[in-house]
Amino acid sequence: MHKAAKALPRGAPTVLPSRIGARRSKSITRRQWFWPAVFLAPALVGFCAFTLFPAVASLALSFTSWNLNTLPKWIGLDNYVKMVSDPTAIKVFWNTVYFTVVTVPVLLVIPLLLAIALNQKIAGVRFFRAAYFLPVISSMVAMSMVWQWMYNADFGLINYCLDLVGINGPKWMTDERWAMPAVMITSIWKSIGFNMMLFLAGLQGISSSYYEAAEIDGANVFQKFWNITLPSLRPTTLFVTVITIINSFQVFDQVMVMTGGGPNRSSSVLVHYIYQNGFQFYRMGYASALGWALTIFVLILTLVQFRLNKSQGD
Numbered sequence: 214m215h216k217a218a219k220a221l222p223r224g225a226p227t228v229l230p231s232r233i234g235a236r237r238s239k240s241i242t243r244r245q246w247f248w249p250a251v252f253l254a255p256a257l258v259g260f261c262a263f264t265l266f267p268a269v270a271s272l273a274l275s276f277t278s279w280n281l282n283t284l285p286k287w288i289g290l291d292n293y294v295k296m297v298s299d300p301t302a303i304k305v306f307w308n309t310v311y312f313t314v315v316t317v318p319v320l321l322v323i324p325l326l327l328a329i330a331l332n333q334k335i336a337g338v339r340f341f342r343a344a345y346f347l348p349v350i351s352s353m354v355a356m357s358m359v360w361q362w363m364y365n366a367d368f369g370l371i372n373y374c375l376d377l378v379g380i381n382g383p384k385w386m387t388d389e390r391w392a393m394p395a396v397m398i399t400s401i402w403k404s405i406g407f408n409m410m411l412f413l414a415g416l417q418g419i420s421s422s423y424y425e426a427a428e429i430d431g432a433n434v435f436q437k438f439w440n441i442t443l444p445s446l447r448p449t450t451l452f453v454t455v456i457t458i459i460n461s462f463q464v465f466d467q468v469m470v471m472t473g474g475g476p477n478r479s480s481s482v483l484v485h486y487i488y489q490n491g492f493q494f495y496r497m498g499y500a501s502a503l504g505w506a507l508t509i510f511v512l513i514l515t516l517v518q519f520r521l522n523k524s525q526g527d
Contacts, residue, residue, distance in 0.1 A: 275501035285498065292502035302503065304478055305486040312397060312482060313461040319401050320457050321450070324408035329442070331409070332416045342413070346406035353403060357470035360399045361386065364471075389479040392472045396480050399467050404460070408453050415449030416442070451522045455515055462511050483507050 275292055277285035296302045331342050348356065363370045364385035372382030385395040423441045432440070443450075465484040468474060474481030474489075483503065491500035 271501040271504060274498050275505050277498045279497045280495045281497060282495075288498070292499045293506065295499065296503060296506060301478065301481075302486065305474075305481045305483050308393065308478070308480065309462055309464070309482045311393065312400075312464060313458060316397050316401055316404075316461055317454070317457050320404055320408050321454060323401075324405050324453075325412050325446075327405070327409045328412035328416055329438075332413060342410075345409055348403050349406040349410075351403075353466040354470055356403055357399060357467040360395075360402075360467075361471045364395050386472055387476055389476050392476060392480040396464075396467050396471055399471065400461075400464060403467075404457070408457065411449060411453050412446065415446045419445045447522065447525075451518065455518050458514055458518070459511055462507060462514075 274285060276287060276289055278288050278291075279285040327345060331338055331345075364372075366372060366382065366384040366387070369382075369385075371385070375382040383391045385391045419442065423445070424437055427437045427441060463484055464482050465488065468480055468482055468485050469488070472480040474485050484507070487500050487503045487507070490496045490503065
């Protein structure tokens with residue numbers, strides 16, 4: 214090495230080839246990261262400004278008392294203690310659980326059956342797929358207003374059809390027994406198409422050779438469904454279940470438009486109560502605490518779903 218260095222001309226660089234390669238690789242890496250960073254910057258800035266910062270700020274506010282007119286006052290865990298003894302918070306929580314327990318199974322079974330039916334080679338299958346998916350791309354506010362008119366006790370289409378068969382329709386929007394079921398029906402109608410498309414995508418990913426082999430073994434329709442379709446759809450079913458539960462705990466638009474949480478809070482849900490505390494009652498600290506309690510509860514439910522799915526897979 215010493216002799217080789219002496220043989221070099223005067224003024225020639227004595228940098229080792231390995232160091233040159235390292236510098237080149239570093240410059241290539243920097244060039245590779247530059248343009249992705251440029252294109253990701255707007256989305257990253259938007260995420261930090263409108264998602265990350267509000268989330269951190271709401272967590273800090275959940276330990277304060279703030280009415281928007283004065284500076285936040287630190288009160289520790291008082292907001293979290295308060296929600297445990299708040300009868301309204303308890304009522305809207307159980308309303309949300311009621312909504313979830315009813316709508317989630319329906320939004321798993323009916324979309325799956327529709328997906329199986331629309332996965333067959335039948336005439337007009339594309340039209341039916343588009344027809345079932347059409348409510349998904351419609352505005353929830355607009356659809357809620359349409360359903361509100363349909364539920365009208367005096368001139369609504371639903372009660373008119375019930376009268377034709379001799380049934381006296383209820384006052385949907387003003388009856389404590391029927392306000393929440395009315396919201397559920399609207400929510401189910403709006404979401405069926407989305408879940409159906411997810412199941413349809415999962416069904417089309419199942420190889421037809423499985424069914425052909427089962428037919429050779431003499432399996433009937435139910436046996437093919439139970440032993441091939443359902444196990445193959447397990448990842449899709451997990452995904453649909455998780456997002457449906459999350460969406461059910463975040464229900465708000467249809468409640469706000471159709472019933473406003475009434476009558477007597479029979480249709481009020483957690484997100485509606487959070488909205489009221491924050492922007493009607495100006496209790497931003499308490500609203501933030503409710504929001505984080507909802508987040509933690511949904512996170513626990515999601516982890517339980519993943520755990521159950523893993524145990525069933527084992």
